[in-house]
Amino acid sequence: MAIMQLREAINLTLHQEMERDPRVIVLGEDVVGGMGTAGGPEAIGGIWKTTEGLYAKFGAGRVIDTPISESAIIGAAAGAALAGKRPVAELMFADFIGVCLDQIWNQMAKFRYMFGGKSRCPAVIRVAYGAGRNAGPQHSQAVYAMMTAIPGLKVVIPSSPAEAKGLLTQAIRDDDPVLFFEPKALYASREEVPEGEYLIPFGHARTVREGTDVTIVTCGQMVAVAAKAADKLAQQGIGCDVLDLRTTSPIDEEAILDSVELTGRLVVLDENPPRCGLAVDIAANVATKAFSALRAPVKMVTPPHSPVPFAVELERAYLPGVGDVEAAVHELLGYRGSAPR
Amino acid sequence: MQLSREQMLIAYRQMKVIREFEERLHNEIQKGEIAGFTHLYSGQEAVAVGVCEHLTDGDFIISTHRGHGHCIAKGCDVKGMMREIYGSSEGLCKGKGGSMHIADVDKGMLGANGIVGAGAPIAVGAAISAQLDGDGRVAIAFSGDGACNQGTTFEAMNMAVVLKAPCIFLFENNHYSEHTGVDYAVGTAGDIASRAEAFGMKVWRGNGCDFFAVFEVMREVLEYVRAGHGPAAVELDTERFFGHFEGDPQRYRGPGELDRLRATRDCLEAFRTSVTEAKLLKGAELDQIDFEVGRLIDEAVDEARAAPRPTAADVLTDIYISY
Ligand SMILES: Cc1ncc(C[n+]2csc(CCOP(=O)(O)OP(=O)(O)O)c2C)c(N)n1
Numbered sequence A: 001m002a003i004m005q006l007r008e009a010i011n012l013t014l015h016q017e018m019e020r021d022p023r024v025i026v027l028g029e030d031v032v033g034g035m036g037t038a039g040g041p042e043a044i045g046g047i048w049k050t051t052e053g054l055y056a057k058f059g060a061g062r063v064i065d066t067p068i069s070e071s072a073i074i075g076a077a078a079g080a081a082l083a084g085k086r087p088v089a090e091l092m093f094a095d096f097i098g099v100c101l102d103q104i105w106n107q108m109a110k111f112r113y114m115f116g117g118k119s120r121c122p123a124v125i126r127v128a129y130g131a132g133r134n135a136g137p138q139h140s141q142a143v144y145a146m147m148t149a150i151p152g153l154k155v156v157i158p159s160s161p162a163e164a165k166g167l168l169t170q171a172i173r174d175d176d177p178v179l180f181f182e183p184k185a186l187y188a189s190r191e192e193v194p195e196g197e198y199l200i201p202f203g204h205a206r207t208v209r210e211g212t213d214v215t216i217v218t219c220g221q222m223v224a225v226a227a228k229a230a231d232k233l234a235q236q237g238i239g240c241d242v243l244d245l246r247t248t249s250p251i252d253e254e255a256i257l258d259s260v261e262l263t264g265r266l267v268v269l270d271e272n273p274p275r276c277g278l279a280v281d282i283a284a285n286v287a288t289k290a291f292s293a294l295r296a297p298v299k300m301v302t303p304p305h306s307p308v309p310f311a312v313e314l315e316r317a318y319l320p321g322v323g324d325v326e327a328a329v330h331e332l333l334g335y336r337g338s339a340p341r
Numbered sequence B: 001m002q003l004s005r006e007q008m009l010i011a012y013r014q015m016k017v018i019r020e021f022e023e024r025l026h027n028e029i030q031k032g033e034i035a036g037f038t039h040l041y042s043g044q045e046a047v048a049v050g051v052c053e054h055l056t057d058g059d060f061i062i063s064t065h066r067g068h069g070h071c072i073a074k075g076c077d078v079k080g081m082m083r084e085i086y087g088s089s090e091g092l093c094k095g096k097g098g099s100m101h102i103a104d105v106d107k108g109m110l111g112a113n114g115i116v117g118a119g120a121p122i123a124v125g126a127a128i129s130a131q132l133d134g135d136g137r138v139a140i141a142f143s144g145d146g147a148c149n150q151g152t153t154f155e156a157m158n159m160a161v162v163l164k165a166p167c168i169f170l171f172e173n174n175h176y177s178e179h180t181g182v183d184y185a186v187g188t189a190g191d192i193a194s195r196a197e198a199f200g201m202k203v204w205r206g207n208g209c210d211f212f213a214v215f216e217v218m219r220e221v222l223e224y225v226r227a228g229h230g231p232a233a234v235e236l237d238t239e240r241f242f243g244h245f246e247g248d249p250q251r252y253r254g255p256g257e258l259d260r261l262r263a264t265r266d267c268l269e270a271f272r273t274s275v276t277e278a279k280l281l282k283g284a285e286l287d288q289i290d291f292e293v294g295r296l297i298d299e300a301v302d303e304a305r306a307a308p309r310p311t312a313a314d315v316l317t318d319i320y321i322s323y
């Protein structure tokens, strides 16, 4: 184990997986940096520094610095994967999925189905997502809920450095296309990370805090918000069962239902806008499968139905915070039908 | 040179406003009061001003993430822009967009843009609209040497040719897209205009660090496009004097590169030298402009820092017109 930042955990994983499997290649804009400049290659190593050192070690054949051409980058990842490689493509910001959506949605997600199960597309698309850095409406979105709605894709959202390592390793070794959402506000966050081989299987939620009063289901950078709220509520004698989904496709339905059956109350905390989002997906699933366990209506804590605003005050108001989660928990506990039947 | 004294004074002032705006932001950002990502336009002023001095509010431009210069040159309110960058509710876009999204549609400024390559197709649409109105107005898409590699740019160029749209693809080649050199990323040995030519467009090339060169090229280009000959493309060679964004360590630069660029490729210095040597304007007149612009930017910063802040309720305004 070693203390490292989330971006270092990603970087270590890429080094290890490229070392382990010669089919793993990396491509994206400025993943090398400095190509065709006086400063020379590796002037940057990725704008988030997640690909630093890969070019020096594995060379231009496997570490491919691309022009600004997201459709071609993701299409090329799809094609290389069909042809037997294990590409890890980087989009600088999750928002740029908008530029290359066809290659994700109509191409890589559907190959295997359309081809009658006769193909593999083991591509990973790494994207930096999320609000909190005042990057404005086109550089701050969460996006993973939309991707979760696409059959054929796996969707992964690590919440910490160690989680990032275990989940990215699994993503690269997984035989299906994976969208890997890195919370950009957490790139510099630190924790102990296993340096050796570490895999976290998809579809298994992690219990972050245990409690029997209210279930809080969340993922990504919202996990820390939920944990903080749970800690504050614990001081008031309220126990929250906090689940970090880790992957939203596949989703650990069982863990959610088990917890709700224990607590009878559910808060879903998500960074996507509310309409047709992850929170409604989980709320609907619980309502249809664990209705009798619920002692109060499901509470959804999400940003409003609006783009992500730029100004500090606006973005702060937009993003769900610890106070919003606490209020939701109190509301559920105070719900008049909430007493045992 | 066909510019009047008045025109030259205005052009110099506009370039100076952009320069001072950006140099000041560079310093203010160090103080930590400005949130988000900021991409400065210093070094490229002759392009924005040399283009926009030919335009009226009825003509359209669309810009990029490096948009401050285009906004100022197209007539956006400088103080409103500064308030926007500081995130004030009285900013030009009410603090919703920030540096990367400054727009003023009434001035024909269809926005800076955070998505590289998004502008060109939108410009084609504005050009189609102008074409329907039939009054000689044009739309100009500013794009970088990086943006020229997006499929959107290719599609827009072809469509404009097919539709004979009064659209100008204005490529500012500052030799870098983020940390990557143009010779690496643009497969035609860094030559962007030849691509546009291959799409069937008439193209022009010019020195983007020389206001007079840009102005003359654009006079021809605009005559051609306004006359209904269809789209055109222009590649202007220019320099950016700061990092890609504020905070960029710029390790891709060669030793002494920035000093050399500032010494040899400064469009404001070149302007001053040429007009004073040709005795078209007096140094003192330009000094006076420098002084006034300095004051304007001082005021803009002071006012932006004291400007009203948005509140939580503002998050939900301006999403729709009616809903
Ligand atoms: C679709 C998309 N891809 C990538 C980026 C990240 N990005 C912002 S600016 C930039 C470089 C643009 O280079 P260029 O077009 O030459 O403009 P310049 O920065 O030189 O003005 C990149 C890659 C983005 N904003 N949008």
Ligand SMILES: [Mg+2]
Binding pocket: B144, B145, B146, B172, B173, B174, B175, B176, B177, B178
């Ligand atoms: Mg450039």
